[in-house]
Amino acid sequence: MCLSLNDDxxxxxxxxxxTGMRLAEVAGLLKSDIILDEDIPFIRLQPHxxxxxxxxxxxxxxxxxxxxxxxxxxxxxxxxxSVYAFPRYNKTTTTNANLWASRPVxxxxxxxxxxxxxxxxxxxxxxxAGIKLRYLA
Numbered sequence: 001m002c003l004s005l006n007d008d009x010x011x012x013x014x015x016x017x018x019t020g021m022r023l024a025e026v027a028g029l030l031k032s033d034i035i036l037d038e039d040i041p042f043i044r045l046q047p048h049x050x051x052x053x054x055x056x057x058x059x060x061x062x063x064x065x066x067x068x069x070x071x072x073x074x075x076x077x078x079x080x081x082s083v084y085a086f087p088r089y090n091k092t093t094t095t096n097a098n099l100w101a102s103r104p105v106x107x108x109x110x111x112x113x114x115x116x117x118x119x120x121x122x123x124x125x126x127x128x129a130g131i132k133l134r135y136l137a
Contacts, residue, residue, distance in 0.1 A: 008078070008086060011071035018068035019043065024051060024097035025058070029085040034064075034072045041069055051095035 015026045021043070028051025033044050041064040047053045064072050075085045084090040089097065 006074065008075075008088065011074050012086060014067035014071035018066050019062045019064070021045065021062060022054065024095055025053065027051070027086050027089040027097045028095035030083055031076055031085050032083070034076060034085065036064075036072065036076065041072065043072065050090060050093055
């Protein structure tokens, strides 16, 4: 389903779920932060004036595999007139990572539990190891 809909909301979810990056970290990316022409593609996560990182240790290179690589490739092909990977969340001097306000109501209720579950319970290595996810109500 995610691949067939192929829009920036699915790209954002793919990056958060496959990399373990925080929502604000992903929403505030520049296209130039996405490096695909290396042996192991990665995102160079660094502070920007419009989006700080939570801690100094948050600055890192994040490898792209699976769905996160798919999402990063789509982002570089989209929004040719913007330097931001997600321009809809960077319209002012700060990144608006409050996605609940910008999502359709039906999408909000479906993804609230998913994003909390993903960010607190699994890692990209769990996904690569084939660990099965189950829905938690």
